[in-house]
Amino acid sequence: MPLGPAPSGSLSDVLVGRRSELALLRSVIGSPPSLALVEGEAGIGKSRLVAELFAAPDLAGTRRLVGQCEQLQEPLPLSPLLDAFRSAGAELARSRLPLNPVAGALAPLLPEIAEHLPPPLPPLPDQRAERHRVFRAAVALLDHLGPLVLVLEDVHWADAGTHDFLAFLAAHRPRDVAVILTVRTEAGLLPIREAFARAPSGPARTISLAPLSLPEVEELAGGVLGVELPRTFAGPLYEKTGGIPFVVEEVLRTLLERLPAGEIPGRPDVLADLAVPTVLRDVVLQRLSSLDDPSQEILGAAAVIGMTPDDRVLAEVSDRSPPEVARALAKAQAVGLLHEEDGRSRFRHALARQIVYESVAVSGRRWLHLRTARALESRGGPRPVARLAHHFLHAGRTSDFVGNAEAAADTALSHGDDATAARFLLRALEVGELSRDVRVRLAVKLGRAAVDGLAHAEAVPILERLLATEPLPAPLRGELRFALGRLLRQHGQARAGYLQIEHAIDDLGERPALLGRALAVLAAPETVVDRHVSEHTARCEQAERAALRSGDPDVAIAVRITRASLLLEQGDPESRRLIDALLADERLRASPREHARACLNWAQGALHAGRLDRAEILLAEGRRVADEAEYLRVAEVVSLVTAAVDRAAGRWDGLEERLRRLGDTSATFAAASLDSRLLRGALLAATGPAEQAVEVLREVIAIAGRTGAVWPLIPARTTLSRLLLSLDDAAGAAEHATAALDLARAKGNWVWAAESVSCLVDALDALGGRGGAEEVAELRAGLGRADAPLAQAALLTAEAVLARADDAGRADRLLDEARVLLRKAGLRYEEALAGERLGRWRCERGSGDGGALLEEALRAYGAMGADRDLARVCRVMRQNGVPIPYPWRGGRPSHGGTLSSREREVALLAAAGKTNQEIADALFLSRRTVESHIANALRKLGLASRKELRTFPVE
Structure with a gap:
């Protein structure tokens, strides 16, 4: 070989x-x-x-x-x-x-x-x-x-x-x-x-591979010319070519045609005529001009055909005999425009082919493209529809282009290549003079291909324009609305997408399979605000009836997946049975993409309820199926759910950087990007810096509020509420907790409401009141016996805060019950928060085991790198006379309770009111390093925020 x-x-x-x-x-x-x-x-x-x-x-x-x-x-x-x-x-x-x-x-x-x-x-x-x-x-x-x-x-x-x-x-x-x-x-x-x-x-x-350096260009050129090169020539040659080896050789090839090799190094002036931006064009055109006219024409036709033109096609397109074509190709090879590869003539480089192509007059190119298309059509065997589409497009034959582009898209779809199909369909839909029927047909295919083909941004305006301007039959209008709704949702427009799918329902009555899938999307509770869970349940029941009417087993599976998700988000124990039954169903296993997506969605739902054990199992299954089915389209979702599981489990090493990358604006799925930013904000709330956490969470709230995505809007407001409370902004904390509770109440899902109720009770307590009893009673009634450890622990914590003033013993028991529940669920960070709170309460009452609970929380925070929480618990321990062990097992290396010289230097500048960027500029550090030093200083000094540095004797 x-x-x-x-x-x-x-x-x-x-x-x-x-x-x-x-x-x-x-x-x-x-x-x-x-x-x-x-x-x-x-x-x-x-x-x-x-x-x-x-x-x-x-x-x-x-x-x-x-x-x-x-x-x-x-x-x-x-x-x-x-x-x-x-x-x-x-x-x-x-x-x-x-x-x-x-x-x-x-x-x-x-x-x-x-x-x-x-x-x-x-x-x-x-x-x-x-x-x-x-x-x-x-x-x-x-x-x-x-x-x-x-x-x-x-x-x-x-x-x-x-x-x-x-x-x-x-x-x-x-x-x-x-x-x-x-x-x-x-x-x-x-x-x-x-x-x-x-x-x-x-x-x-x-x-x-980087461009060659000046000495390397000098070595390359000297080897080609067979002489030692002076810098007076090598320098201009390097500047003209940018160190690109192909361009260096092309320049030298041109110069060798003009001068003997030995004279070239002494003639740097010959480079002056080559303009820097067009140096390659100049040398390739020089090579082309050395050919006779027939050879130039044949080579121009070859450039139109492609990198490796077929000799027979080239003879037909150029209207020359095979011997004439052979002679022209040989001449082009002799001057270095072509080379032989696997017995065929091929352009030496794509850049060379492009320059030769552009040397042909536009009218001549159009004619050559048309002749190429006709020659390809006349050959036997399968039609090369992609190449035909290309040549007809550049020949200006739009109807022929559209037909072949659609055929190429159909071929790609038949092979499961949605991305390629979407690309061909988008190009076809750019043609202005399409008939209404053709435009609708192409748009329907685009709607089917674009979701998995990731052509969201390009497809959305096309479908919107078509729906706004064309009188469509109801079934087609419904399918296009459904496709548009799915695209909008994946593009981050949760409410707009949901409304489009709602509008599609009435048009899909005659297509029960598509209707069942659309209703299944509407049954998902986490996608949109101001729709009560009872509406989602009704949509799910409608979807089940449509699936039954369609007789399509794939639709039935999709609806069952949605039913399981709907129950899981509400903490209904029945969801476990449904999920286990689906995982064992051969029909789901036969559809690996559906299987992978279902597992990832269920893993997220399990995390929402605090069932980390189930989330890890489902994530592993989803990742395995996605990998085996080469389903790259969910790679970002796999990474997101993995990060969410790692955060819940307390595996935080390197997590912030992973979340930073996932939340980048270039992420493929806007919804996944927003969820990752929520996770990063929650992580920064524990690790610091607090100011950055506030900024990230406010951004998530603004985007989710604008697009109507109820998740992550509720947890973002709840997380910000908890963070503001730690920054002594109890009023702001109460405001965000109330807003989150209002959203959850409107949704009717009390599993999602529990954290906001707990935050609200804490905020009202910090404001000196004893409010929140009505909300806690409402939560207790709404939550019932839901299988949702995170929500149940939040309810117990809120009840403990309310009971503390009247019955400290009962408050301790409730809080300890919450701590044990969180421990059993494997939620290490939430367990540490509950343990810290219980330890503080007991220390304040003089109970002997309060210090042990605080030390346990200290070690947990240290193992996770929760620097802000470390600073707070250290302060609580000092205030209550509890000795702080340094270093603690699982914690980060430190100078004990003493600031290092660099930490002290950074802390002094922060105490003087300098921003992180100003400190970084002054000390020649990265901003991230400054953030780390400030977090360490706050932890060692037992301070909650950098504001306290201004009154603390750092020196």
């Missing part, structure tokens, strides 16, 4: 400036299973590095498969990988080892080598299951062919299906296979990067 010739036409036989990168790449393939990502800008030498690797004498015989991702790739599954497999026929013919029967799934996709594969397998009814089986087959074939190296070039052009396979491969790497991918850095964030980072057998190694 030879690699084939390197991208040549290269003037230098020696690789310059890549020794460490080459050594790293060598080490990666030397220890399979392994992954390497070679990245850099266009022309930087990614392919050359890989070619150089296998040019080494000891690696020249390495078995390898090579696939090339093309910019114009048909939406067929694993196209570049299948191209690589086609070269393995001889190897398979020689092999005497039996192949895994699952490899037969590749036989229909690889007719050229099907005789060497196991018999084809019977098709599966679910396209996603079929694709998963093809993935398994590809991994089995790689395993059979090993040891080998799989090289995929230009992965930035790969289709979503190939990206999904690579993620699957990262999690199921064959023992003796190394994988090398080349990718442009300007391609942005690849969806496979996260999967590569968390691959079970170790993360991928990234080899980043």
Whole structure:
């Protein structure tokens, strides 16, 4: 399985400036299973590095498969990988080892080598299951062919299906296979990067290629010219080319046509005519102008056709004979515009092809695109609909473009590639002169593809405009409204999406399957404000009737999932039975995407109720199914739920940074981004800095309030209430607790209301009153015997606060019951808060075990890194004469109760009123380091906030 010739036409036989990168790449393939990502800008030498690797004498015989991702790739599954497999026929013919029967799934996709594969397998009814089986087959074939190296070039052009396979491969790497991918850095964030980072057998190694330095450009040019280069020439050459090896060689190639090699170093003036922004264009056009007119015309047609033009198509498009085409390609290869690869002429670089393409007059390009499309149409075999769509679009034949773009989308959808389908449909819908019927048909398909295809922002205005301007039949209008509602919800517009789906219900009466799914969405209680839980229950019952009427088992499963979620959020014990029954149901197992989504949603619902044990089990199941089904679309949700579980369990090491990344505005799912910001705000409320926690929580409240998302609006207000109370703002705490309670009361879900009632009672107590008894009684009646440890503990805590003034013993018993309940639930942080409160109460009454409870809370806070809580409990211990052990088991290293010199320096500046950024600038520290020093100082001094530093004798 030879690699084939390197991208040549290269003037230098020696690789310059890549020794460490080459050594790293060598080490990666030397220890399979392994992954390497070679990245850099266009022309930087990614392919050359890989070619150089296998040019080494000891690696020249390495078995390898090579696939090339093309910019114009048909939406067929694993196209570049299948191209690589086609070269393995001889190897398979020689092999005497039996192949895994699952490899037969590749036989229909690889007719050229099907005789060497196991018999084809019977098709599966679910396209996603079929694709998963093809993935398994590809991994089995790689395993059979090993040891080998799989090289995929230009992965930035790969289709979503190939990206999904690579993620699957990262999690199921064959023992003796190394994988090398080349990718442009300007391609942005690849969806496979996260999967590569968390691959079970170790993360991928990234080899980043930077431009050459001035000495390296000098070495490269000197080697090409065969003379020592003076800096008077090397400097301008470096400036003109930016150190990009491909551009350096192209400039030198042009100069060698004008001057003898020995004269060039003494003529830096010849570089002056090359404008910096257009240096590559200048040198490529210079090469092109050296060709005769017929050759230029043929090469222009070749650039229109693609990177590797087919000789027969090129002859037809250029209206030249095959010998004329062959001569023109040979001339272009001689001047370095083309090179030979696998026996075919190929442009040396995508940039060179683009420049040649743009050299053709616009009218000529349109004509060549049309001729190319007609030539491709006339060929036998499957229609290359993606390439036809491209050429018809640039030929100005919009109706032909739309037809082929729709066909390409249909092909992508048939293979489960929703993202590619959405891309083709969006382009088709940009055409202005579409008929109403075509526009509606395309929009309906877009609505189906865009949710999983992640084309939310682009699809929303198209569907909105269509609904506003076109008189549609009710069933179609209902389907489009439902699709729009789902898109809006995933785009973070909770209330707007919910209302769209509500409006769709009346139009879907004749389509019970779709009606059942729409009603199931409306039955989810956590998505929108001002809808009572009784309305959600009624929607769920309607959904069950619609599912029964449809006779569709998949809809029935979806509705049962919603019923379980609805009961789980209310703490109904029946939810456990329903969930267990669904997890054992083969129909759910047969739909891995539905299975994964259900488990993740249930895990979040379990956390809302404080059932950490169930949440961890459900998260593990959801993650396992998502990984096995290569379901990358839920990667962010998996990370979010994992972070939520880790926070609830007290596993906080590195959690804040994870949440910071998840909450980034570039996150795919806006709702997941908002939830992660809530988690980060709650974490900062415990770890500090408090000011940043307040800022994050207020932002979450503002966004959730604007979009109408009841979750995380209720917990954000509750968390902020608790935080403001610790900052001595009891009035602000009462205001947010009341607002959260009003939202939960309007929803009718008392599991969600419990924390806000507890916060309200604490705030009113801090204000000197004894209010909150009515709210506590209301909570007790609403909560009943709900299976919700977090809510039940909050109720017990609120009752303890109310009882304390009249019956301290009863208050202690209630609070201790809450503490034990939280301990059993594994909620370490909430348990520590309850223990601290109980310890403080007992110390204030002189009870002997109060100090032990405070020390226990101290150790728990220290293990979690809850610095703000550490500072508070230290202050309480000092006030009550309880000795503070330093260092405590599980705590962070410190200078005991004494400030380090740097902590003292930072604390003095903070006490003087300097902001964190001002302190960072003054001391040449990062802002994050300043925040850490202030948190440590507050903890050691037993202070609750930086405001107290102003009156505390830091020195």
